[in-house]
Amino acid sequence: MYNLQQIADIGNSKFIGGTNNKVRVFLNDSRALQSPVDTLFIALKTNRNNGHNYIPELIERGVRSFLIQQNEFDVSKFKNANVSFLISADPLKTIQTLAAYHRKQFTIPVIGITGSNGKTVVKEWLYQLLKTNFSICRSPKSYNSQIGVPLSVLNLNHTHTLAIFEAGISLPMEMDVLAEIISPTIGVFTSIGSAHDEGFASREQKINEKLKLISSCDKKIINGLHKHQLTPEILKQALIVSEFDDADLRTSYVNDTLELKGPAADHHFKIPFSDKASVLNTSTCAAVLMQMGFKENDIAQRILSLQPVALRLEIKNGINNALIINDYYNSDIDSIKIALNYLSQQNRRVRKIVIVSDLEQSGILANSLYKQLAELFSQNKIDLVVGIGKEISNHKPLFKSNSLFFADTQSFINQFKIINYQFSEASILLKGARSFGFENISRLLQLKSHDTVFEIDLNKLINNVNYYKSLVSSNVKLMCMVKAMGYGSGGAEIAKTLQHIGVNYLAVAYADEGVELRQSQITLPIMVMSPEEDALEDIINYQLEPEIYSFKVLNAFVKKLDALGITEPYPIHLKIDTGMHRLGFEEKDLENLISELKNFPQLKVRSVFSHLVGTDNAALDDFTNEQIRIFEKTYSAFELTLGYTVLKHICNSGGISRFKNAHYDMVRLGIGMYGIGVHEEEQSKLENVGSLITRISQIKQVDKAQTVGYNRNGKLEKDTTIATIPIGYADGFSRMLGNGNHGVYIAGKFCKTVGNICMDMCMVDITGMDCKEGDEVIIFENAEQINKMAAALNSISYEVLTNVSARVKRVYVQE
Structure with missing residues (x-):
């Protein structure tokens, strides 16, 4: 290039x-x-x-x-x-300037998309609607930032006949740069909402800044705004689509049909979605095609074939200790590059396998397209390629000799029993066009479990970590707590994500948790907070770093090092008790401790730390400050005597935000990483990572003369509709939550429990609700619901999260 x-x-x-x-x-x-x-x-x-x-x-x-x-x-x-x-x-300016120059080398139509919500969905749906007519270059994923846009535009090449780029901003003047880079000929504004309001003086300013992208376009499609919100310049050659009376195309939705009422004619489109956001986005797409000159009947046929857009990957545990990565919603070369990049990061299994369908039309000759695909697999060191479809099978000489090919999905499923041994101990990426029905392959490969799942959003985890990173200076290290199975979220998967985003340390409670992480290819330093004597050899063999909190543990560890012939200084972490009175050396022990350490050259103190008692409780701030004073006195004595600098850390999640004077060299991030804040302001900056979800198994009409559940404790005062759901105390839904003490959320309504909680299921009251068997049930999906459940248990959010049992399947999603 x-x-x-x-x-x-x-x-x-x-x-x-x-x-x-x-x-x-x-x-x-x-x-x-x-x-x-x-x-x-x-x-x-x-x-x-x-x-x-x-x-x-x-x-x-x-x-x-x-x-x-x-x-x-x-x-x-x-x-x-x-x-x-x-x-x-x-x-950044250099790459933006290059991208703007590169864009000017092309005279093809370019669609530029902005707005508060729906940008990525509209981009992907326009791709689906137009891919048979054009060779399309589009933004990967949600590449709409100051760096994402230039990287997207630099993908343009001579084979493309249409480009679709999205642009997002969070501050004034940012769109000026992106508009010059994209230089759209067709401008699309999807909606206006509250996202990034904090970066602008007013909603009006935000609208005007976003509209800079499309101000000079030959054609403009604007959804969700009144005409009086637009300048005369913007209104030129603009098609206004909305529910408002002043729209050029007024939208409504009745009985699976989107209606666009215009001054000259009304347009009707059957659509495969019913939620409000999808109706809005479909109306935007229909208006774009109308502006591009497509006929109504043609648009209607294309819209019927629209498929949901998967904005995130699903990661599930598979049979034979495999890891399944589901991304089977499209199969074009650009999305495959992104998926392969993600697969390469998941080095938690010995081998990498890709199951891929025929590629979507791209304007590239088939032989060149599949040669490019084979090269991508080679570059990414894919151990086994499984091609499904007649087109990819016709090009099998381009792929490694051990590759497998099948005419269709059913052929693969029919032969799977013969070849399933090849899919063990592997990370398996499923990448197929929707028409190939790869969800059937996913069901074949994944571990079977009941309907209750704990869905972990890794993007939200990353956002939370980045929030806490923003509170500390760049030279302060970050230790993340992944004990107790990652606070219920899954230790290995959480640790893999944290390693990927560059945190400095991990901490676990016991050695076996650290061993599991090492076996999952986690290479970060790992501190073990409760190093039991029987596990000291594992700690050394797996290069874990013990917390030393007593003379007994210190001497036992030195003895084990000597027994194994370890003479090189081994890293340890000294725990100081400044007021928790749980574990740790007290002030009176320090002189003897320092003296002992001088006699042990095989030890290297990596850090000195303590544990604050009440950082989330302002009433205890005086006590917290006294703990900090004691800690500072202690570590100063250590450094003076040891003759070298050690890491100092005392702040937990609450301390990071409330005691910035005590960040020292490192902070320890725990519950905050999973989306639970210490106060309302902090909570507003965090996103809940885990959602516990199940489905209705059965619905019964029970009259008031009957009872529900064991011991007839579920006494009814009226005829009641009862839903049975497959979650019980063996899954982490405590018996204390029964008999109306708590409930679940169905279709946004809180439904109280009826009767005792059983081991594997419970019953809830859905009287008067329009529910059916199989409907989704939310146990919790945000911090408020977690805290309400904790209150019903007379406990704390930590217990709610860590109580989700191992038998509940963890599903990991990531954009």
Whole structure:
């Protein structure tokens, strides 16, 4: 596409290096590296991270081209490493300038999409509706930011005949940059909502800033705004779609039919969705096609074939200790690249397998398309490729010799018993077009379980971690607590995500939890908070780091090191009791402790820490401050005597936000990471990570003369409709929640329990509700519901989360 000198000339940067490398891939996330030789790594420095820190590792992995910020990286160390650099005052500005230049090389129609909600869905649906007519370049996933947009536009090449890009902003003036890069010919505004309100002086300002993207478009489609909210300039060549009376196309939805009422004619489209957001997004898409000149009958047929957009991947445990990654909603080359990147990050199994269907039409000759696919699989070191479909089967000579091919999904299912041994101990990506019905393959591969699932949203976990990162300075390390099966969320999967986003330390309660993480390919340092004597050998063998809280544990660990012949200094963490009075050395022990440590050269104190008692309780702030005073006195004595610096940490989740003077070298993030805040303001910044969900098994009409459940405790005062749901105390839904003491949420309504909670199920009152068997039941999905359940148990949110039993299937989702 471009060589480094061309990029330097276009982007106002300086080229240093012996080789003017050609660049085909632009990358700003070191973890997504696939093709090192032709990749340009863009090192961005932000408040939360610094891309320059990853350059040495990327050089080791074969990357030879880097765009760096002036004075952020010493290039002299790599003069003889066959590496070239572009040095810029602002790497982000350089890549944005290059993308704007690149866009100007194309005269194809470009659809630019903005708005508060629905951007990604509208983009993907327009792709579905138009892919038979155009070779389309579109934004990957939700690449709509200041870096995401230029990376999307730089994917444009000569094979494309249409582009669809989305743009999102959170501050004034950001759209000016994105509008220049995208330069859309057709502008789409999807909706206005509360997202990012805090970044603007008013809702009116936010609307006007977003509309900058489409202001100069030949055609504009605007949904959800009144005409009086728009300037005369915007109204030129604009088609206004909304429920409002002043719309050019007024929308309504009745009996599966979307109606667009216009001044000259009404338009009717049967649509395969009924929720309000989907109706809104479908109306936007229909209006775009109308503006592009498609006939009503043609639009109607295309809309009927619309498929739901999966905005996130599902990760499930599979048979034969496999891990199943479901992404079977589309099968085009761009989405496959994204999915392969995700698969490469999931190195929790020995092997990597991809089951892929025929690719969607792309405007590329079939032989070139499948050759590109085979190269992608080779670059990503896929151990086994399973191709399903006549087209991919026709190109099997392009793939590895051990690849398997089947004419259709049913053929694969019919032969699975013969070949299932090949799918053990593997991470398996399912990537297929909707028409191939890969959900049937997913059901075949995944572990069987009952209808109750604990759904873990890894994107929300990442957002919560990033929130706490924003509260500490860049030199403060982050230790994340993944004990108790990751607070019920699944230790290995949570740890894998935390390792991926670059936290510094993990902590578990017991050694076996740490061993499980090591066996799941977790390489981060792991502190064991309760190192039992029988587990000390495992701690050493798996390179875990024990918390030393007493002389007994100290001497036992040294004895074990000696028995195993370990002479190199082994990292330990010293626990100081400053007022919890649970575990730890007290002030009176310090002199003897320091003396003992001098006699043990095989030990290296990695950190000194303590545990605050009441950071979430303002009434205990004086006591907390006294704990901090004692801790500071203690660690100063250690450092003075040991002769080297150790990490200091005392803040838990509540302490991070409330005691910023005590962040020291590291903070420990626990319950806050999972979405539970210490006060209302903090809670508003967090997202609940885990949702406990089940379904109605059976519905019964029970008259008031009857009772419900064991011991006839469920006494009825009126004729009642009872729903039985498959969750009981063996799943973590305590018996204390029975007999009306708590309930569940069905269709947004709180339904109280009736009678005793059984081991595997319970009964709830759904009288007067329009429910049917199989309907979804929410046990909890947000912090408020978790806290209400905790109150009913006379307990705390920690217990609610950790009580979800291991037999409840964990399903991991990630965008």
